[in-house]
Amino acid sequence: MGLKRLFIFVLSIIFAGNVYSQKKPVVVNLDAFSLSLSKVIDFSKGYRSMLISDSLVARNIKSLTDVLRFNSFIYFKENGLGMVSSPSFRGTSASHTAVIWNGININSQLNGQVDFNAISANSYDHITVRGGGGSVLFGSGAIGGTIHLDNLIQFSAQNQHEILATYGSFKTKHISYDFVKSSNKSFINIGIGANSSENDFKYLDSNLRNDNGSYENYNFDVNYGYKINEKHQLKLYSSSFFGDRNLSRTLNAPSNDGYEDINSKNLIEWNFFLSPKEHITSRVSYIFEKFKYFDNNRNKEIFSEGNTERKIAQIDYNNSISTKLKLNGILGYEAVSAFGSSFDSNTRNIFSGVLSVNHQLTKKLSYGIQFRKDFQNDFDSPFLYSLGIEQKLNKKYTLSFNTSKNFRIPTFNDLYWKPGGNIDLKPEGSYQFEVGNAISFKNISFQVNGFYIKSSDLIQWIPNQSGVWSPTNTDETRNVGIEFSANYKTSIKNHFIAINANYSYTDAKDLETNQQLISVPKNRLNALVNYQHKNWSAYYQLLFNDDVQFIVDKIPAFQVSNVGAEYEVSRLENKPKVGFVINNIYNIRYQNTLNRPMPGINFQITINLNF
């Protein structure tokens, strides 16, 4: 389907929708409007989303890896504490989890991945984990699931300063300051943060230390909103990150490598509310990332580097035709350019069209359908779809189903790497379906989801005829699994107890070799017990990670627990909160990736000031 024809198709549907629209007006909350959040909430019928609460983020503030490792289903292949960290969501590969910043897919254009230790955990108001394919809405790489990082610009009176500081073992420090001032006309939020660590912990049962593991990083964020009038709002989002890391040794090799990265994400958004039920959002975004890798961090004259620059423009049209029917059409253009030590300067242009319909068919049955088609200069992009259905069987039980076709386009590394890059690659394709059951009672709720993902034409780097490593569309994989979560809450007088548990079973297979995929734990469990009494709260965090196959080796299963307590000093005017955490309380020897030990028992104190 040509772009023009798609556009006409979109328009005709919208028009048709208008004809049959009902008269009941729909009220959009104009003062807390977030287009990107609405994609996760309104246009994700039949998909499971999990909001990571602020208090969980504050406890594991060091990195997004830490936050999500203990609170989601995702397994992280963290190459040593604080080092490069990539996700495995539902058994998929590192480039099959997309990270969406305020609605923009920010996966690297070079390797398709996101390093979860190169994203600050304190820069976002909402961190949401959405399971399952989302390429239609969120683009390339949204196969296993998506992580949404959103800033909420609200036009209501606020004036708040927050300081969060932590200090812990191995000279691990965090300090961040966050300021919000807003009125019914304007909003400003400024955040700055810094993390650093010597990270030189001793490996348990070894005479080695985690040498060359020190890191530091800084983030700077500005979010600004201005309400021009009742019809127009202007918003600016900007988030920058600077990281400087040495890359730590392993049990089998020392290291003197170093790695520096900078990324900056900038977005200007204009919301135009045509009527109470119709709005158009226009966005332009500029994103750049660059890294430098040092083979010897004592000689910074010699390095290899990569740089990418992206310019994005989008028009997003929303029409809530009735309370029951919502329509959304998006037209997008993206220009990407990249240059680096290992490839020449290259550019890529992508046009995309997305059409979404959300329909509440009956009181209990609702569904959403979405389509996407991309057009780009290098190769043919597949036609993508997504369908989600939710059926409320009774007050306590909701059954959901979704199916989608998703993709990942070859990265600049895949296409242009010298030597080895293969310009004849085609996009990876993946289709999947999922059944979800949500059951909720007064104090307890359960969610059980079963998924099936089949991916083909997966890009794999293997040595070619002349012995040069080169990517080809060879692999085919099949992942099936179950995700189970339970949340329990109770209170006796003023004692509050909350228990959350997430368990997943994943069976991921390479269909060519009939072998289990590497770096996928079959069983994984995390649990959190929270207790609160007056100004006190205490918690126990547990993570069980099954055996992980890594090439010909096996990373043994482990179980690690953290204990923490927090106290709010209510006597003082600003009610500062102090906290203390003991990580790995049983001093367990464990590894997330092969022969990269994690620290034994370690400590951290936290102070949180609001004024």
Next chain:
Amino acid sequence: MNFKKTVFLVAISGFLFASCESDNAPDEPKGVYENGLLIANEGAFSGGTGTVNFISDDYLTEESEIFNQVNGESIGTILQSIGFNNDDAYLIANVGNKITVADRFTMEKITEITTDLSNPRYIAFSNGKGFVTNWGNGSDATDDYVAVIDTSTNTIEAKIPVFEGPEQIIANGNFLYVSHKGGFGSGNTVSVINAVTNTVVTTISVGDIPDELAIDNSGNILVSCEGKAETPWNPTEVLGSLVTINTATNEVGATLNFASGFHPNSMVFNDSNIYLSTSSSVYKMDEAATTIPTSAIINTTVYGISVNEDKIYVLDAKDFASNGTLKIFDASTNVELREFTVGLIPGKIYFN
């Protein structure tokens, strides 16, 4: 080594001893890994370790990870090569920046060298010393050296600065010949080191990307040069070549260019024959031949080859993500005799 292991070793050595008794040469067995092959597997790059497989000459015994089994520790990341000095094996972990010295027949660890190494590649012995090529940073042309090991203390006593990317090293009397593959770039020289004075005597220009070295029956040094294959990233092919260096004059005696598309990855000299391999075939030529071989004697995937006592040994690294294999061929008929599964990325074969 635990008690069970000791019992096992005693039992095995007893067996070997018993089997040797019928022979007329009742030599003391030197260890359980005598009379067999050692296969050096590079292992996984990220956090992994190199391993050694043992296969007995009679093919009855196969053991994997023998160093790790005997010593309860690992060799280090990327086992690049092993060098032998009498009964001592020097296992070179390239990314691990470590040389482990072990008894070649028992695999029992003697000591390790971890200082003054930077991206070590290969070792040769001369004048009672070990000489180890070190790349340093693969993109830094000024930090390359040959480390000199005092074999009595197994410590590094000197560093000889050399050109970029010193790869293989071979001893010819008191002189060492080093091929400069060129690190992450491409080299085209062989340097000659005096093992008595620890100095570079001369540098000889050869073909592009010189790698394997051997000494022929006339005492010349043979150098196999990979050249550069034609690829989308390298539009102009540079032919591979076989260069002969006259060791009396340290000058190039002959250069034999290979055919277009022939870029050797291994070379072995055995019994007046030169064996060369590409990634998919093994070729054979007489040392006196003045023309290049045109047809392969064996067609199979090749990551490394070796030839010994009428047998050709071919290593296949498969997909580099699962265990590789060793295929053994009869050198006179080129017929495959046996195939064994070995470790991850098997690179080198040695004969005990």
